[in-house]
Amino acid sequence: MTTDVYVEAARAGLRRKSLTAYGIMAAIVAYLVYIFFAFQIPQLLRNVDADNARILVADSYSHKVHVTRDNRDASVEVSIEGERKGRYPTGEAPEWVTLGQTTIIDLEDGHVVSFGPEEIRYDIPGYGLVTARPGADGVNATLPSGDVPEWINASKNRLAITTEAGRLTITRNRTEVFRYFGGWELFWFTLDSPYHGLGPIALASAALSGEAGAIWQDFWHNDMWRHADVAWAIFETILMAFLGTFGAAIIALPLAFMAARNFTPFGPLRFAVRRLFDFVRGVDGLIWTIILSRAFGPGPMTGALAILLTDAGSFGKLFSETLENVDSKQIEGVASTGAKPMQRYRFGVIPQVSPVFLSQILYSFESSTRSATIIGAITGGGIGLLLTQAIITQKDWEEVSYYIVLIVIMVILMDWFSGMLRRKLIQGDASGH
Template identity: 75%
Template sequence: MSMAETLKADTDRLFTRKRLTNFAIPGAVLAYLVYVFFAFDVPGLAQRASLENARTLVADSYSYKTHVTRDNRNGEIEVAIEGERKGRYPEGTAPDWVAMGETTQIDLGDGHVVFFGPETITYDIPGYGLVEATPGRSGVNAILPEGDLPDWINASKNRLAITTEAGRVTITRNRSEVFRYFTGWELFWFTLDSPYHGLSTGEVATRALSGEAGAIVSDIWNNGMWRHKDVVWAIFETILMAFLGTFGAAIVALPLAFAAARNFSAFGALRFAMRRLFDFVRGVDALIWTIILARAFGPGPLTGALAILVTDTGTFGKIFSEALENVDNKQIEGIASTGAKPIQRYRFGVIPQIVPVLLSQILYFLESNTRSATIIGAITGGGIGLMLTQAIITQKDWEEVSYYIILIILMVVLMDWFSGWLRRRLIAGDESGR
């Protein structure tokens, strides 16, 4: 075979291999994605997904419910925002769409009217008809219009639930409840027992200028429904956990990094031990350390800070030791030529070289740990993460969940801006901080 033919054969084999590789890699990725699609039961997930529940969840995030509840055993009626005692209307009072009396009339709008009678509850539903229900010891005796039961009515012996666009009515043996949605976050500033509730912004501003500013701020700060005071303290705890954990880890990791760096530690066994220590503490996730430390020290923000400190000590130790191994020896030799002692060589020959790397990484991790502290706080019982978890578990006041999520996002954005500004001031020397 001639040289030209041999070269052509080798070229053909090369191109064949490349073509197979180019087709094999996408094929393998596609096969993996198909496996994941069925392994995680994506078709079943799509079938189980409920758009109605999703709509309800979204609606709950920007609206609130006013509950009208009757105790079927004694006939007492109470009206409360979100059904909470802290949002309960004073006895004998109610919003204008609720007419209290022997027979209480609840106007849900658009022709939907519910009556709480002495014995029987009636609901006149436009386009469907009159629904009557009489709760008693034997259950709920319901009389419905003839025909098939619509999907928005759930009826059984002991319970009747009707959900319409106007609101929801639930009747059981012991309790009858109606709630109606309204857009907004009610009682966000002032609760019902505040003298400033119901006043316009202009009226509140006028009172503030008249010498009532302190009382107004106190009512907002001590709001029992939205707990602004507790929320501010929880955010402070979250930031404090991130700050203590991050900077504590940096302080611990820096001297250990010298022992792990090749050009500063002559003992191979010591370097090996330090590097394995860094691998161990950073190899275990911060959430795992949180659970372990919570068993040892109990719940609290300090436990969360310690979990961040332990994990970041390993990460910082690795980063700092690598930075130390890349320092310029000429600068150290120049300091040594002046007769400087080893500590002085480190202070003036090494530290100035690695400070930009150290500060950059520390400030980045401070920003990242602010997010992590939210989740860690949910486990250790501290910070805004705990309040968010509690609000989610109740599955009742999703507007509070939205409020906490918005605050967490703002907190992360603020920390991102602050760390970037500080990094520019300390490292780049940008006086404007832009």
Template identity: 65%
Template sequence: MSLATDPMTASVSAAGLKARADHLFRAKRLRAFALPVLALLYLAYAFFAFDVTGLVERARPENGAILMRDIYSYKTHVERDNRSGEISYAIEGERKGQYPEGTRPEWVTVAGDVTTVAMPQGHELRYYPDHVEYDIPGYGTISARSSARGVDATYPEGPLPDYISAAANRVMVTTDAGRVTITRNRTEVFRYFTGWELFFFTLQSPYHGMGFQELAGHALNGEAGAIWHDFWYNEMWRHADVAWALFETVLMAFLGTFGAAIVALPLAFLAARNFTPLMVVRQAARRLFDLFRGVDALIWTIVLSRAFGPGPMTGALAILLTDTGSFGKLFSEALENVDEKQIEGIRSTGARPVQRYRFGVIPQVTPVLMSQVLYFFESNTRSATVIGAITGGGIGLMLTQAMITQKDWEEVSYYILLVVLMVFAMDAFSGWLRRKLIKGGEGGH
């Protein structure tokens, strides 16, 4: 009877296996189609939720072009006070970049009561005692007169071009030749030039405009200290302040990272299963680590700045708290994976627990610990830039101040470039230090 039913049982089993296989294939096929559909539905929701269409309509590419041009160029301002008639010339319109008394840019000429500003592409603006005229090739002449009511301007016949913004109180013309702004109180001409003007010396320095050979000659004649002083304490670019800000940024990252490592290492023994058998203590240590790393460093920065006030030390403490949680988890996991045989060998010599930890545990986990600490140090160098903007210290503060002014974007690009170079330097330094400490230098390869 069993022989007769064996083929039937085998057939039922095969049918069951086929049904299960078909079910698995259908479920897999359904998931393969469902995931892309869900992704498309989410993208469609995001498209309407974030109003992408409205964002495109509100976009102002010309403002982006002006911003990009400001990053690699500078503006020379020719400004007239419409109330007094006084004309001033300054790089970026700042007092620190103002031309000395009796001097002006070579592309500005004065003939009697008329001051002419020559601009690229044949554009020309003329200051008259009672009005302003702006010649635009291919369009015509704009004449504007300031009064108590605002700005009275006349234009060539026809509709106004897109590059002219006209209102009762202000007329602004923005072209590739520069920018002209006319208001009731003043008239300004912004002429763009490529480069970072006054990066080495301000207009007040006797070394401004000198070439390298001429500067070298002055330096050899005993003026090296004066040359360095005028460069290092440049009022426009503030090289001394920038260098100190970079040092503060690195110091925040260093104190926060290595301080966290010092605090986290002994606490990690409490969280490691093989060193702390008591579960209550172990869980308390782990939840403490979760609390510290569960709150972002920026949140800790805001909390600590209210408690201790602004400053680099507040940023260092914020990094320390966050990294203590991260290091505690990483270090405790490394301790749980140590080789017990090495510890037993140390114990067999009669060593005390502290000695067993020092010679049996620390040498095993040191490569992992140092590697993680140096990686975090490199990452925190970048994070300290943002934290410094909140705590009022480091290069982050200077970067934020330059962004808020919205006029010296070449300074913004300068600070960003320095931050990138600083990160490159920290990457190279941490890599070299890892090789020295972990692999024993070149001989370790």
């Protein structure tokens, strides 16, 4: 009899619990469905630009070499990524391009394109020969008989052929061949450097024979990748985080004493300082950034000040909470030896709270590095600026991926560094003060 009641009660409890669990799940699903339509995801999925995705992925780990023929005077030029900085000097070309009356471009695997004085020829294995005589009246392409495959896009004024070996585009004025290569182009040296194309062993021997300085100069001032500027930008980002975090700590420390109940018995002052902290934190970092960049203009100092203001608010709160939890016995002990108020702070309070404060500061130093990247993108300083600039061009994806790798390494290193210092502090504290 009684056991039945208990069993029934237990069952009812379980039913209620499983009902709650299912209710939560249903609420989550309902919310996600609402978001699915509120964010117009069906429409978004239709508009995804697959070409952009392909360019982005391919470009981030590979590069292309352009062989360009000016159809009006039949002159040929070879350049890496089509950039002026990556152009081969006149009369020079990589070994797969044979310059001459007829320029022969070997795309490997049997794909050969030739730029004749009049005629462009592309012999595609397994398909046939495509010829074109571009001029003022159009491209004049001749394709093998049969249906035009989908990888060829032919019209009167334009012919585009995309194969796995490369890409050929002909318009009335220009003929271009792209050949793709793995890796980032000219990462170490640009073409005008005598060290371009040398292997690591040749470089090492050149460095040993007294050319180390010149090699470093050519690498560091590489026009394409601008290693010196990138290194400076990383430094600037870390500088913003450093100035912001530690500046905030210096400002927040005295204010935190005013906001702590046990150090400021005067209520209205405490209330005012606390509301000040809340206000600074509530006005978001974004708004501070906007206001400050109006006053100081774009640059790293503006970013540092924006981080300083936001961090000062959260430090003030954290510090004052820590101060309210200090052990009053140590202060009383110091006071009993006749210490004056300043000495009581110095010997009774600071030793107790300094490891905690430092650990909080270091913890937020790491997250400030990430904020500095974001704020830099808005105020124009550091690696954040370089990153947004590279993304806006919509073609330098190899640089974008390079910067992303650098940012990730930077943040992970800062994380590790601040973690190491914090562990040292805690251990140092445990071994006696």
